[in-house]
Amino acid sequence: MTASIALNLTPDVRYVLRIADTCLVHAQRMSEWCGHAPVLEEDIALSNLGLDLLGQSRALLGHAAELEGGGQSEDSLAFLRDESDYFNLTLVEQPSRRGGADFADTQLRCLFVAAWLAPLWQGLSASRDRELAAIAGKAAKETRYHLEHAGDWVVRLGDGSAESARRMQAALARAWPMVAELFDDDEVDTAAADSGLGPRASALREPWLAIVEPMFADALLALPPDTAFRSHGKRGTHSEHMGYLLAEMQHLQRAFPGGVW
Amino acid sequence: MTTSVAAVPVDAAAEWPLWEVFVRAKAGLDHKHCGSLHAPDAKAAIQLARDVYTRRQEGTSVWVVRSEQIVASDPADKAMYFDPMEDKVYRHPTFYVLPESVNHI
Numbered sequence: 001m002t003a004s005i006a007l008n009l010t011p012d013v014r015y016v017l018r019i020a021d022t023c024l025v026h027a028q029r030m031s032e033w034c035g036h037a038p039v040l041e042e043d044i045a046l047s048n049l050g051l052d053l054l055g056q057s058r059a060l061l062g063h064a065a066e067l068e069g070g071g072q073s074e075d076s077l078a079f080l081r082d083e084s085d086y087f088n089l090t091l092v093e094q095p096s097r098r099g100g101a102d103f104a105d106t107q108l109r110c111l112f113v114a115a116w117l118a119p120l121w122q123g124l125s126a127s128r129d130r131e132l133a134a135i136a137g138k139a140a141k142e143t144r145y146h147l148e149h150a151g152d153w154v155v156r157l158g159d160g161s162a163e164s165a166r167r168m169q170a171a172l173a174r175a176w177p178m179v180a181e182l183f184d185d186d187e188v189d190t191a192a193a194d195s196g197l198g199p200r201a202s203a204l205r206e207p208w209l210a211i212v213e214p215m216f217a218d219a220l221l222a223l224p225p226d227t228a229f230r231s232h233g234k235r236g237t238h239s240e241h242m243g244y245l246l247a248e249m250q251h252l253q254r255a256f257p258g259g260v261w
Numbered sequence: 262m263t264t265s266v267a268a269v270p271v272d273a274a275a276e277w278p279l280w281e282v283f284v285r286a287k288a289g290l291d292h293k294h295c296g297s298l299h300a301p302d303a304k305a306a307i308q309l310a311r312d313v314y315t316r317r318q319e320g321t322s323v324w325v326v327r328s329e330q331i332v333a334s335d336p337a338d339k340a341m342y343f344d345p346m347e348d349k350v351y352r353h354p355t356f357y358v359l360p361e362s363v364n365h366i
Contacts, residue, residue, distance in 0.1 A: 039277070039299060040298075040299075041298050041299060041300065041309040041312065041313055042309070044309075044312050044313050044316070045308070045309060045312035045313075048312050048316060148308070149308055149312075152304065152305065152308070156301070156305075
């Protein structure tokens with residue numbers, strides 16, 4: 001067993017890790033569909049989306065390792081941190097295929113995250129950090145396709161059969177409590193916005209709504225009212241699902257340290 | 262342990278229709294037929310064609326067409342349609358003597 005790594009978590013490193021970990025954990029959940037999607041064509045499509053996210057995460061983790069300055073790599077950051085050192089949005093660690101979730105959860109989440117990443121990449125493309133800006137510029141194209149693909153599915157299921165609409169409504173009820181976190185600011189967001197590193201979370205809410213609301217209208221869905229519940233994955237406090245996800249994701253690197261293809 | 266897989270009855274009406282996919286590798290080239298896929302409608306067919314057939318940079322443009330819209334010659338007509346061309350070598354432009362200056366075009 002390989003021990004976990006300790007990190008020097010400056011606000012800049014935290015800010016980049018939040019995005020990197022959101023992409024990484026989202027990709028891990030998407031990968032669970034490989035070989036299990038309802039039809040072969042969508043199986044390949046979901047794997048493609050997952051691999052886009054993994055690529056974005058790799059670039060961001062590599063950059064976070066440089067910013068952290070302690071000799072870490074994208075691999076050590078991906079596989080050798082403890083749960084409380086992951087800063088992904090709680091939404092993306094929720095079950096997406098197993099554990100009571102289904103295809104509707106996956107497509108809805110994919111839409112919600114893509115609608116969050118789209119304005120984030122746009123904001124980051126003007127970052128004072130030129131490498132971060134370059135990563136965002138490349139990722140933006142991928143996210144545009146995710147929006148279209150997942151958005152079409154949400155409309156198709158929401159405005160589909162009685163059964164598909166029921167499932168999409170249920171998926172929305174499961175996802176919604178975690179959505180508020182997408183737009184919650186804290187001191188890391190403030191530091192990033194003030195120093196020109198990237199947009200604060202709350203600045204993403206208006207563009208997110210501008211993307212999601214028309215799609216929801218087509219899907220005959222309504223955004224539920226806000227609740228007082230707050231999740232805190234971006235601060236390292238995760239839901240009960242995160243430990244299991246990490247155990248599966250980290251198992252090989254922990255059991256066979258430094259193993260490569 | 263043995264598992265038996267029960268035959269699942271296929272409801273043909275509930276199946277997504279079949280589409281033929283044509284991919285253009287780069288500007289200036291033709292769209293080439295590269296396979297088929299199932300999709301619920303034209304927009305989804307384009308998206309899935311992109312995901313299934315251009316994952317390795319194979320294309321810059323895709324066409325899809327409902328398979329049922331393609332009219333094909335009957336394989337039983339193959340002898341009647343195509344065999345008569347076998348002995349008509351004069352239809353190949355190989356009997357002209359070209360001027361030296363254009364011989365290497």
